[in-house]
Amino acid sequence: MSRLIAVSNRVAAPSGGKSAGGLAVGILAALKQSGGIWFGWGGKTCHGEPTEPKLDRHGEITFATIDINETEFDGYYNGYCNSTLWPLCHYMLGIFGYEREQHEAYRRVNETFARKLRPLLQEDDRIWVHDYHLIPLAEELRSAGVRQPIGFFLHVPFPAFDILRTLPGYHRLLRSLAQYDVIGFQTEQDCENFLAGLRAAGLGGERGPDGRVSALQRRIRVDAYPISIDVEEAMTQAAASMKTSAVQRLAKDIDERELVIGVDRLDYSKGLPERFQAFQALLERHPASHRHLVFLQIASPTRSGVRAYEEIRHVLEQSAGHINGRFSQPDWTPIRYINRGISRKMLMGYFRLAKIGLVTPLRDGMNLVAKEYVAAQDPADPGVLVLSRLAGAAAEFGESALLVNPYDAIGVADAILTASEMSLEERQDRYRAMMDVLQGNDIHAWRQRFLDALGV
Ligand code: ADP
Secondary structure (H helix, E strand, C coil): CHHHHHHHHCCCCCCCCCCCCCCHHHHHHHHHHHHEEEEEEEEEEEECCCCCCCCEECCCEEEEEEEEEEHHHHHHHHHHHHHHHHHHCCCCCCCCCCHHHHHHHHHHHHHHHHHHHHHCCCCCCCCEEECCCCCCCCHHHHHCCCCCCCEEECCCCCCCCCCCCCCCCHHHHHHHCCCCCCCECCCCCHHHHHHHHHHHCEEEECCCCCCEEEEEEEEEEEEEEECCHHHHHHHHHHHHHHHHHHHHHHHHHHCCCEEEEEEEECCCCHHHHHHHHHHHHHHHHHHHHHCCEEEEEEEEECCCCEEEHHHHHHHHHHHHHHHHHHHCCCEEEEEEEEEECCCCHHHHHHHHHEEEEEEECCCCCCCCHHHHHHHHHCCCCCCEEEEEECHHHHHHHHHHCEEEEECCCCHHHHHHHHHCCCCCCHHHHHHHHHHHHHHHHHHHHHHHHHHHHHHC
């Protein structure tokens, strides 16, 4: 079996410690199986040249991390990655911006990644690159003489061509992608968007009889590999965490009322202000739901270096304050808004306690919270998932979730009400259908399919 070289913007600390996200779980399991290197930024910036990789070996896995120049990192990460590509891929053109210097920093950081990674490579390695931060990496590695197979997985949506062409230099992005041997997207729709982009740009995009896609005289495997979670672990953790004092305290406090839960990074793509508006619409239209429902929103701050993220934080605080001021009673507060991350174990218990999971992004590559919420449920008395049609997870769960348009406040309010009144039998049917999906494609199946395609 050849060695795997995983590359992502950020490398998770080997000691684990805090909760490992889906990406980290998938990469670590793959590396444990085949041995190899996880290469990326270590979380520190420096003032001069980027550092040589710091190597930290744990059994068969070597964590190789570099520091990046502070100014360069700002242009690359806060700039092109999170102010240009992220809003573009999430169809948020009102937030999208472009600065040529940031694009250049993005290219240079990718060139740095390639230059620092190149000496660590062996002849029969396979390389797996993750996400929008590193689209040009294969191209940079190829021009440094790397001939090994290189795969790429895009965790965010790939936009439709009419959105993509908003990006100055989108041709170049498509050309960079064409240097990979395997490209994985979250959904079939993302694959279609990519192929349509190649065709519109005159770069190829036709599927041959072997299923491979032609682009720039190369033949590429392009498929949907919907990312997933460690289903067994989530089930076990959720059941176990019901006994913890934190979860029991919440259960006691909620008492006979029903808990509605939302858990997200504080990101404008997650549709949080719209979700609060929907909850407000529910309270306005259905006074009987007062005192009966409690909405717990846990939102952890991220990307504090980007202005749009500071703004959304402000908007949400105002909105929660306004709704609570208007509807609260001395012994009931409709929205509990927590502005920080919480431990994974506690999260799983809260999910299990909640009768309704609200996952309403305006656009999302997949949305692992939707999958975690389902896996955490008690099979004997499962809660209901209210899910945005615009999340990748909707392509897998389909109508087994209560699908909503996140912009339609009244539609979401009605879905919350429907969920709250749903019979046990219907909840169980929906739960089983969604668990079938999850058990057929957990995080291990996900990485195995991708690695099989890459030939690891
Ligand atoms: P994204 O990758 O865009 O943040 P996902 O829903 O796909 O969205 O993944 C988010 C991951 O981070 C999930 O595993 C989720 O449980 C975790 N997470 C999100 N918000 C919080 C929070 N406030 N506290 C703890 N974990 C969180």
